Amino acid sequence: MKLDLTDKQIIQLLGADARMSNNQMAKAIGVTEGTVRNRIQKLIQNKIIKIAVINNINRMDNPAVAFVGLDVETRSKDSIAKSLSKMKEVRFVSTLIGRHDLMAFILAEDITKLSRVLYEDISSLPGVRFFESSIGLKYYKYDYRWARILD
Amino acid sequence: MKVSLDDLDHKILKILESDGRAPAKYIAEQLSVNEVTVSKRLTKIIEGGFCKIIAIADFEKCGFDYLLPIGIRVHGEKLEEVADILSRLNEVFSVNVVSGIQDLEILCATQTLQETKIFLDQTLPAIPGIKSIAPAIASNVYKFETDWTPFANEA
Numbered sequence: 001m002k003l004d005l006t007d008k009q010i011i012q013l014l015g016a017d018a019r020m021s022n023n024q025m026a027k028a029i030g031v032t033e034g035t036v037r038n039r040i041q042k043l044i045q046n047k048i049i050k051i052a053v054i055n056n057i058n059r060m061d062n063p064a065v066a067f068v069g070l071d072v073e074t075r076s077k078d079s080i081a082k083s084l085s086k087m088k089e090v091r092f093v094s095t096l097i098g099r100h101d102l103m104a105f106i107l108a109e110d111i112t113k114l115s116r117v118l119y120e121d122i123s124s125l126p127g128v129r130f131f132e133s134s135i136g137l138k139y140y141k142y143d144y145r146w147a148r149i150l151d
Numbered sequence: 152m153k154v155s156l157d158d159l160d161h162k163i164l165k166i167l168e169s170d171g172r173a174p175a176k177y178i179a180e181q182l183s184v185n186e187v188t189v190s191k192r193l194t195k196i197i198e199g200g201f202c203k204i205i206a207i208a209d210f211e212k213c214g215f216d217y218l219l220p221i222g223i224r225v226h227g228e229k230l231e232e233v234a235d236i237l238s239r240l241n242e243v244f245s246v247n248v249v250s251g252i253q254d255l256e257i258l259c260a261t262q263t264l265q266e267t268k269i270f271l272d273q274t275l276p277a278i279p280g281i282k283s284i285a286p287a288i289a290s291n292v293y294k295f296e297t298d299w300t301p302f303a304n305e306a
Contacts, residue, residue, distance in 0.1 A: 003213065011213075014206030018171050019193070040172075048213065049206040051171030053164055056200055057301045067222075067249060067256045085294040093294040096220070099287035103220050107299060134222070134251025139301040141238040141246040146260070148218075148295040149209040 001046045006031055010039050011049055015145040018051045047149045054144055057107070064114035065107055065136030068122065069100035076127025077101055083125050089117045100132075154199055159184065160192055164202065171204045200302060207297050215260035217267045218292065221275075222253035222285035229280025230254060236278050242270050253285065 003011075009029045013020055022036040029036070043049045057063055072080050077095060084093045084104050092105035104122075108114035118133055156164075159182070166178050175193065179186040196202050210218055225233045230248065237246045237257055245258045261267040271286050 001212070011206060011208050015208065016205065018204045018206050019197075043206075046212070047209060049208050052205065052207050052297055053168050053171060054203050054205065054207075054297055055299045056202065057299050059201060060299070063299075065247070067220075067247070067251075067253075069222075081291075081293045090294065091296040091299075092292075094218070094220070094289035094292040096287040097290050099220075099222065099285050103287065103289070132252055134249035134253050134256060136247045136249050136256070138248045139245070139303045140234040140248065141243065142301040142303045143244040144203070144297060144300040144302070145205060145207060146210055146244055147207050147297045148211065148292045149207065150292065150295060 001042070001048065003048070006035065007039055007043060007048075010036065010043065014040070014049065014051070050149050060109060062110040063107060064109075064111045065105070066114055066118065066133045067136065068104045068106060068118070068131055068133045069096075070102040070104065070122075070131040071129045072101045073127040073129060074101075080125050080127050084122070087117060087121055089113065154195065156196065156201055159188075160196055160201075163189060163192055164196065167204055203302070210260050214262050216263065217261040218289040219259040219261065219267070219271075220287055220289055221257050221259060223255040223257060223275075224252075224282040224285075225254045226280050226282055227254075233278055233280045240274065242266075242274070 022033050026033040026036045089108045175189040179189045242259045247256045
């Protein structure tokens with residue numbers, strides 16, 4: 001689906017506040033309320049956007065973030081990626097070109113849980129040859145308006 | 152007194168998780184409370200910085216064909232300066248200072264191979280203080296969760 005200016009303007013407005021009414025958006029962009037309604041429906045149906053509730057990470061008491069690069073047996077790559085995806089604390093999983101075979105981001109409720117995910121759950125996956133992890137200390141930027149919409 | 156979320160707030164959020172644009176009137180009916188209460192709670196939840204209800208856009212479907220999780224090593228004293236410069240680049244969507252083999256983990260997105268090359272071979276190396284770059288292209292994303300995130304977008 002090709003996005004035009006109206007689509008992009010709608011995405012931008014909803015990216016700031018998805019509670020904005022169709023009417024308000026129509027006025028802001030200069031199109032009819034019906035256009036806004038149709039466009040939003042199409043954008044959602046085609047999984048170009050999703051409307052989401054995002055929770056502030058600072059509401060967690062002692063969140064622990066880690067970035068993990070994994071080197072794995074080639075034939076196990078897909079099954080390891082799937083196993084990682086099933087872990088609740090693993091927030092991002094992708095195969096890579098370069099750097100490592102796979103990359104995962106972890107968000108755990110605390111450092112104890114994080115170390116359990118790394119050294120029990122991930123270490124015990126068959127086919128994992130080696131992984132290196134970095135512990136997140138501070139976010140300088142995080143643009144939560146962008147992700148992959150997969151389900 | 153520290154404001155926190157109570158049972159009703161969580162019930163409202165539960166409905167919004169399945170339909171983020173559900174009108175306050177509908178939410179009120181579902182929970183047998185009045186609409187003003189729902190509106191007030193929403194203001195508290197959003198303006199209190201607990202949650203945001205927003206549209207998340209898909210990188211790939213919006214034309215970003217290249218998603219790049221890059222590790223960066225920096226000359227120690229330049230760490231904050233480099234993190235600041237990176238945060239201001241359009242291609243960079245997240246910047247995290249880390250402790251480990253890398254000093255920074257960033258996630259970038261570019262639209263074309265040409266843009267990707269320029270970003271990796273020119274833009275990043277031109278930043279003073281960067282020692283080395285461990286680049287990668289995310290070839291197949293299996294999972295990308297968004298329900299808990301830092302609210303550091305405007306930084």
